[in-house]
Amino acid sequence: MRITSLFAAFFALLLVSLAAPSFAQQPVDPKPLIDQLAKANFSQAEDLIGKMAAAGDARVVPVLQAFTDGDLYVRKTDNLVFIGKTAGNGFELVEPLTGESAGQVAKNAVTKIKVNNSLRRAIRSAMGGLTLLSPDRSVRLQAADAVMRSPSSENLELIEAALAKETDAEVKARMEEARAVSVLSSDRSVEEKRDAIQTIKDLGGRNALGILNTISGSIDPALTADVEAAVAALQSEQQLWDMAQNIWYGLSLGSVLLLAAIGLAITFGVMGIINMAHGEMVMLGAYSTFVVQQVIRDSAPALFEWSLAIALPVAFLVTGAVGFLIERGVIRFLYGRPLETLLATWGVSLILQQAIRSIFGPTNQEVGNPSWMTGSFPLGGMTITWNRMWIILFSLSIFFALLFLMKKSAYGLNMRAVTQNRRMASSMGIRTPWVDALTFALGSGIAGIAGVALSQIDNVSPNLGQSYIIDSFMVVVFGGVGNLWGTLVGALSLGVLNKFLEPSVGAVLGKILVLVLIILFIQKRPRGLFALKGRAVEA
Amino acid sequence: MITNFILRALDGKITLTVAILLVVAALVPALNLLTTPDSALHIPTYAMSLMGKYLCYALLALALDLVWGYCGILSLGHGAFFALGGYAMGMYLMRQIGSRGVYGNPELPDFMVFLNWKELPWFWYGFDWFPFAMLMVLVVPGLLAFVFGWFAFRSRVNGVYLSIITQAMTYALMLAFFRNDMGFGGNNGLTDFKDILGFPVQADGTRAVLFAMSAIMLSLCLLVASAITHSKFGKVLVGVRDAESRVRFLGFRVENIKLFTFVVSAMFAGIAGALFVPQVGIINPGEFAPANSIEVVVWTAVGGRGTLIGPIIGAILVNAGKSFFTGAFPEIWLFALGGLFIAVTLFLPKGIVGTIRQGWTSRKTLRAAADQEKGRGTALLPQAAE
Amino acid sequence: MTTIAETRTKSLLYLDNVSVSFDGFKALNALSFVVEPGELRAIIGPNGAGKTTMMDIITGKTRPDTGAVLFEDSVDLTKKDEADISQLGIGRKFQKPTVFESHTVWDNLELALNRKRGVFATLFYTLTPEDQKRIEEILTTIRLTHRRGELAANLSHGQKQWLEIGMLLAQEPKLLLVDEPVAGMTDAETAETAILLKEIAKTRSVVVVEHDMGFIRDLGVKVTCLAEGSVLAEGSIDFVSSDPKVIENYLGR
């Protein structure tokens, strides 16, 4: 839901800005004005520059730039003005507006148009004004940003002039901010500056904080208190955003944990099977993605954007089938002997790892990211990457789909019946071996789907599963065995806890601390956060 | 009382095993040192070190068996105790390098100089003194086991949960030891040892002594384990494994029983680690890897848990197999190990020794039953009615 | 000379207003119950009445939400754990026979023997002639002498029940709690068990939970009927079994 409304807002903004009227000035051809520079004295030149600026044609910007740089020349033969670049012994002449080459000339075939400081100042403000007045809104935005980066009192009037004409809301806002910044470095009245501080404060974010911090030293003493208050407010706001960003990172890590653990929540949590090969199911899912992408690259590259969607069912079926075989081949002989199951499934995990290593080699495989998985967008003071965003959504949807399956479907009912009282269930006509095998296959299949998602953010190698297995068990045990909600809460809270420890103690120590905390927590609540009670679990 | 305790340890099979171990402890070094390389009986040094390594693994497996086979605590973190013992020994060996390191610093090991440390961290104090280091080989793993077990057993964490948190424990330690600021050499661990008690670690003579020590320590620990399991305490231990609540309701403090066993077992593992390190010449955080601890479980399971000889046989067989496979068909080793795990749990749940023993006792009871039938024809009747 | 304290020491076990609930379900509801020293008491009641839960509370396995549980009028059992309570002299037989299956019958009894139970005491324990004699006596009592060397796993169901009772005897408890001792026994075994329990009750207090009315009649003792976590009726078997509430709740018409 959230994401669609975000999209809507984004598109609305885009449309508004496209529909915004561009500057409706009569285009005045600046060419004659340029050529008049050939015979103008300094004060006439200043006049001409003013006229060029007023014409509002951004094409003169390079000309003006060349003028300040002293690269503007008059061709003696026809008194036309060109931009000249040294080439060999002479100059390469360039048409000032089009940038087309006008051929090479000898040095003495042209005269340089002279420039002095007062002209330079005029040119600078003309250039600022021109870009601020450009019909192209992105140029105007850039110009406003440029002003904001290097505020000066000269720019102030320009920007105020531009503001007066600006109609595009976003550009206008940006210009307001640029104006505020310029006001602060001008000699305007204290009241105006105070307003400017307010505007910058409202701008928010690290930029605003940076601006205020840089000017705080040189500001009018009357305003020091205002600046300090604004800085403090911004800092606390910044802290909130940092916190939000941290929570986001935590949720993102938590969703990865959730993905890794959710299949285990079924095989271990519900069925009580210590499936040490769980990580390898995740790994198989990731390799399925790799294979699907290989096939797509070879035969239908156009489908690449869809590769993950195609990989999902493939991974589910592949790992589900492997899970089914493991249950039928090994685990079914070991029900009621959890520690033995642990050993046998560890054996299975070794075999799967080695099998993958033999087939694909020990190195990391390249799994591509579709374009919608790459990049990021800002949200307030945070940056949100698309891949994390999708993974969070994906893990939550798997979670809820599974919850629904378990609680609402007939199959889920059978499954719970079997896991709670096998004998009773079988005497009620439920085919318990079938339910066992399917449940284990389901848990494995979900691990496989998780592998598809994790292939996007982790190295796809035969060891992929090993890095998740301990975390997954921790999540399930911490959350409370047999309770899907526990797994959700466990995963997300461990993720957030980890990310909050990280800044102060570092990633590795943070992880160690989390492990130690879980170990201690299990002493307090041996059955996890959301413990099942009753005699069944005590046996 | 004490003599009884010790005498009980010497049942037939244990005595035989100890005797074999002691013969090996004398014979192998002798064949290494006293024969020439071209002699048919010569045992090359590398082979002796390899066998020494197996003996250390056997001791580790014995340690695990004490808690798993007898007390039902499946520890997936015994590699941690082994590694801690190894690190304690490694620290002693590091201090013996003195100024012969690359940087020639008489006080600081090379890696500390490399990290720009100015002085020895406090926890390295005393490790240059052999008796202290050997004490730490026991104390550090023992203390960790004590603290961990104190909490875990008191709050009655057991079964699978305990296994999982022991695994988390060794995993956390691995992460910690990988950090350079821990002061144990980080990623590279401790290595480049020069000498032990003044003898060069690489020399054949030293290696022979280390090998002999491994065999002797294994026999010693086997005797201790045997004394424990043959005592009334050992019977309580099995009781805890089979019916924990019954033991509780008989008035025993199960947490203390488990704690004692866990600590003893951790110390055994520490000894194994300490003997292992000088023979392989390195200790690094990889020893804490959870996979290592799980491998120990396989050795024990293969040999037969709940028997004292089983884990020794299992550790030696599996590791000999590993050496062979990784040399001859490296691709196949993990398939073989994985297959072994599955096969043992499915078809040989009691392990090699357990299965043999079972066959033996069932033959014995059959024979006893037959005798009884011949002797007192009616004695079996009430039982038959059951 | 009789002190005040001694005259007050009338009850061996005293439960007052004990309640416990699991996830909102009241397994015991203001249960009050007294056992005199030397008494043999039978408890009956429908499944789920809370009989086993009551034993859990007495032996420290479950903590009550409210209420007092006193042993010998002075020891607060709610503050102790299973091992403490066992050492105080309360033995318990589980509903499902629980013996050490991989130990011999003899070892089972040896472990149960009321000796020091610390780690080092057990490490260095040696069987003394008097302990040996005691175990042999118990073997006779529970009629398992001929199977002393056999693994407990090989015993029949009824023999395991007896072995468990034997282990309790070895514990020398002042109070013995026995949960459904004759479930799954043959009629002959049931009758023998009744004799055995009466014999045992000569030297200590026994509380027996049982469904088998014939067995209760054989015991011929005071009966307490529990239902829905509290006492429904108490008295002789004839008195209790003619109580209309008991008939409705338990015996059925």
Ligand SMILES: Nc1ncnc2c1ncn2[C@@H]1O[C@H](COP(=O)(O)OP(=O)(O)O)[C@@H](O)[C@H]1O
């Ligand atoms: N640990 C427990 N967790 C949840 N419910 C329990 C627990 N122990 C007992 N109960 C419930 O309390 C009720 C009383 O059980 P119990 O004492 O075993 O009855 P009885 O032994 O009289 O048949 C039953 O409904 C049982 O399900």
Ligand SMILES: [Mg+2]
């Ligand atoms: Mg009951």
